[in-house]
Amino acid sequence: MHPRRSAQEVLLCDLCETVPLQSHCELCNINLCVNCVGKHLSDLSKRHNVVPFLQRKATPNYHKCPDHADKHCEFYCEKCDIPVCSTCVTSGKHKGHEISDILEKLSAKTESLQKDLEELETKIYPRYEEMVSNVQTEKAELERKYWKLTTDANEQGEILHREITAIVNQRKSAITEMKTKQLDALNKNTEEITQKMAELKQIMSDLKSILKSNDVSLTSTYKSRNCEFKTLPPKVRVTVPSLSAQKINKDQLNEMFGSLSPLSINTEHGDTMKSAEAVSSPPVKPLLDEPRVTATIDTGYSPLHSVGCLSEDQVWTCGYNKTMKLLNLQSALLTSIQTKSGRIPEDIAVTRDGDLVYTDYSNNTVNLIKNKQIQTVITLQGWRPGYVCCTGANDLLVIMISDRKQSKVVRYSGSTEKQSIQFDDQGCPLYSSGGYKYLSENRNLDICVADYTASAVVVVNQSGKLRFRHTGHPSNTEQSFNPRGITTDSQSHILTADPNNHRIYILDQDGQFLRYIHCDLYYPWGLCVDIRDNLFVAEEFTAKVKKIQYL
Incomplete structure (x- = not known):
């Protein structure tokens, strides 16, 4: 095991890897021993801020410049939308471009990420949960109506006795098939919504990881998908068929029993959510003053x-x-x-x-x-x-x-x-x-x-x-x-x-x-x-x- 990774050993200098560390350069994010501090400060190609190790602050994880391996990207090119080092800034490649401090850019990006995470956690994801709950409620109502529909079919069958038994079974089979198709449609709708919810959970988890890592590269390359999820998934609507019964006529028992209305499974396109400030859910049924x-x-x-x-x-x-x-x-x-x-x-x-x-x-x-x-x-x-x-x-x-x-x-x-x-x-x-x-x-x-x-x-x-x-x-x-x-x-x-x-x-x-x-x-x-x-x-x-x- 590497001595600096062992829980049994003291932390060692990042340069010589032999002497215990005592200091820390906040700008270079490197740990130093007493002997290596002078050597590190002698590098005048970049700024340094050496402090005692125990007094170090949490520093940004500066991205190494892909074009200049010995440099860290401490600036941000607004036109190219990428982090750059001091050598990149002075080179002709970014001449005339607006250059900003990477810490200021990090702060702005972090604030944007925080807002995205807050909107996902408090506004968007709860609406998906509400949709799943609504589908469950509709399934319960569907079950109740189908139970009543089956009961109606049974009652009609009892009136017609044996002559209509075959037709009763035929209608009940049709009811069960319709019910199965509609439940399948609602279950599929639930799965689609749940899949989207899983994506949202992953995005929220990734955002939390980015925020925790303080990584400039991950932060600067983050692309918000909130707009994509503001458009809610399609909503399946089902209509339970009705049973129209007629007076008994033994010559026309099949027609007299009554036919089922056509199966109805419609999909409504999901609403696009308004901004977080505009989202509201007033009660559908207010309480009566006097029950x-x-x-x-x-x-x-x-x-x-x-x-x-x-x-x-x-x-x-x-x-x-x-x-x-x-x-x-x-x-x-x-x-x-x-x-x-x-x-x-x-x-x-x-x-x-x-x-x-x-x-x-x-x-x-x-x-x-x-x-x-x-x-x-x-x-x-x-x-x-x-x-x-x-x-x-x-x-x-x-x-x-x-x-x-x-x-x-x-x-x-x-x-x-x-x-x-x-x-x-x-x-x-x-x-x-x-x-x-x-x-x-x-x-x-x-x-x-x-x-x-x-x-x-x-x-x-x-x-x-x-x-x-x-x-x-x-x-x-x-x-x-x-x-x-x-x-x-x-x-x-x-x-x-x-x-x-x-x-x-x-x-x-x-x-x-x-x-x-x-x-x-x-x-x-x-x-x-x-x-x-x-x-x-x-x-x-x-x-x-x-x-x-x-x-």
């Missing part, structure tokens, strides 16, 4: 604790018995299912495909109900599952408590654990030990937990890094804040139930308090929001679910 109850559902539980939206007019509910009920807005029972263990379900959630998920604290399982068949998808060891939610990517987030009263959030894809969130950057627990905890994924992919025991809403980003804790309205010092149910909407609002004060908190995505929802609520517990941002609130002791319009 109102639009429907009340009697569930019959004693008490009631959870609600999950299947559609705008159908909700799954569960309370303190083994039966989970699907009810409509008129309180009519559509379906009821008992837990596999015969014990009380801890919580329920509805997947993007319209299936029901429930957690069973008594036997440490998470279960999926599909076509009224119960399948255990997760069995835990040493941990008990609490509350659960389904994400935009169709993963499951599960709050779980250990026998030692530790708490964590775990992400699952099917039965596979993908992520565990338990501690902050300092190794401290993010969540309180034991007690009630409820969770929801926000539109910006934050994971929001209502920690009842800690009297706080704890929000981490999708990587599990703590963003903030909200512990109640700062002006409210008399009433305690003990959040229970939690949900989020299309505007990235965070809504959490405050049962002891009989109201709902609304926060923005950064934890700022916006307002309360009262609506004569009495001990609100479970919350969910449907695709149109209607809020469903499960009242614990009245066993009623209230549908509330607040946007």
Whole structure:
């Protein structure tokens, strides 16, 4: 190993490479021993500034002149747009050209790079993230509409009985094919956007490396690509076909069943973003000054604790018995299912495909109900599952408590654990030990937990890094804040139930308090929001679910 590279040896002079260094020439960026200082200063062909090594300043990494090997480029030719040395300046090659100091040029270029990096990090890249989130939301709506479309086809098939069975299958096959093509188009669109995002990440990483290196050559040769990325990628738009049904005519069953409208997959060219100062995102749906109850559902539980939206007019509910009920807005029972263990379900959630998920604290399982068949998808060891939610990517987030009263959030894809969130950057627990905890994924992919025991809403980003804790309205010092149910909407609002004060908190995505929802609520517990941002609130002791319009 070279002696100057060894961690076992002292640093040596760059000239003689035998004597320990003591000084440093800031202009030549070279380390010198006592004996070599005089020799170095005797070179009068360039300037020197020798200082004690420990007093050296961070110096630019001067580029060596390609035409004069013993010279460093300390100047910049504006006309040729290249760094040059003093010999280049005095030669005829750059005669009459505007020459500037390389440090001034470096400063200007560095400022330009900083602005590019800031715009990429704070304006452009977040818009790409927003586009991906929007596509995920549209996919969820697409799934819901296709589910309804398939249901309509089934109902029509039941009316026509056996004579129309073949046609029913034919239409359902066409629906599935259309759905597959549209989902493929949206997935491809997502991949294209994600690829662009990867490019942006690489550019931002390169810019950070350039800025950190202080390299004149890299800085001067940098070419901004911000304009290229200001034009957002094309946006795929899909239109779900409709089913037009006619009265039954046995001679014309195929026509009477109804035909599907043509498949529609359109691509919109991406918008070109305005300058950073002009970019703004006003809320699409402002909050109502006075929210109102639009429907009340009697569930019959004693008490009631959870609600999950299947559609705008159908909700799954569960309370303190083994039966989970699907009810409509008129309180009519559509379906009821008992837990596999015969014990009380801890919580329920509805997947993007319209299936029901429930957690069973008594036997440490998470279960999926599909076509009224119960399948255990997760069995835990040493941990008990609490509350659960389904994400935009169709993963499951599960709050779980250990026998030692530790708490964590775990992400699952099917039965596979993908992520565990338990501690902050300092190794401290993010969540309180034991007690009630409820969770929801926000539109910006934050994971929001209502920690009842800690009297706080704890929000981490999708990587599990703590963003903030909200512990109640700062002006409210008399009433305690003990959040229970939690949900989020299309505007990235965070809504959490405050049962002891009989109201709902609304926060923005950064934890700022916006307002309360009262609506004569009495001990609100479970919350969910449907695709149109209607809020469903499960009242614990009245066993009623209230549908509330607040946007």
